[in-house]
Amino acid sequence: MRLEEANKKLAATLPALKGISKEEEFEHDHEDPEQRFEEREMRKVADHLYSLIYSVEYLQKPIQASGRVIKRSDGRYEIEGAEDYFTSGSPLEIWDESQEIYARTRIEHDGEDYFAVGIKQPLEGLQARCR
CATH class of the missing domain: 2.40.10.390 (Thrombin, subunit H)
Incomplete structure (x- = not known):
């Protein structure tokens, strides 16, 4: 895959990636260990997505x-x-x-x-x- 094509594909994914942000609240049953586990794992995913979004948006900026x-x-x-x-x-x-x-x-x-x-x-x- 050419670099330009990869860049365009990543940029196209931004709206979907922004659907889960770092500040997202994940409602769950605090008494249920499985839901607490899933919430913690989703928090990790959201943090990684935030980094990914920042990197993709950074690459879209022109050199000033x-x-x-x-x-x-x-x-x-x-x-x-x-x-x-x-x-x-x-x-x-x-x-x-x-x-x-x-x-x-x-x-x-x-x-x-x-x-x-x-x-x-x-x-x-x-x-x-x-x-």
């Missing part, structure tokens, strides 16, 4: 900016030439030289500076893109 990460005068980071800057929780894709592929991560702050989760390099100067 691509370039080198620079530190602004206010201490925040942005992709050079882009209008938006990153705050804690901002999704970002960092170019991984060793694997020659972008790695999806997010920006967080450690009390001193911002960093990309799972990336052991300073942000400034990294090749990145955001959707």
Whole structure:
């Protein structure tokens, strides 16, 4: 299956997947051990669906900016030439030289500076893109 076809099929499943969300309430008999078991398992499924939905929707977003990460005068980071800057929780894709592929991560702050989760390099100067 071609990547484009797989992407379209996944996108088409989104409405059905959203039928059971992470916040869904599953009514059940709290006294019945089997129903408590099923409710717990459905909660796990809903959590996985939530992750799947997030990933599919993320892939549907166009790339908004691509370039080198620079530190602004206010201490925040942005992709050079882009209008938006990153705050804690901002999704970002960092170019991984060793694997020659972008790695999806997010920006967080450690009390001193911002960093990309799972990336052991300073942000400034990294090749990145955001959707």
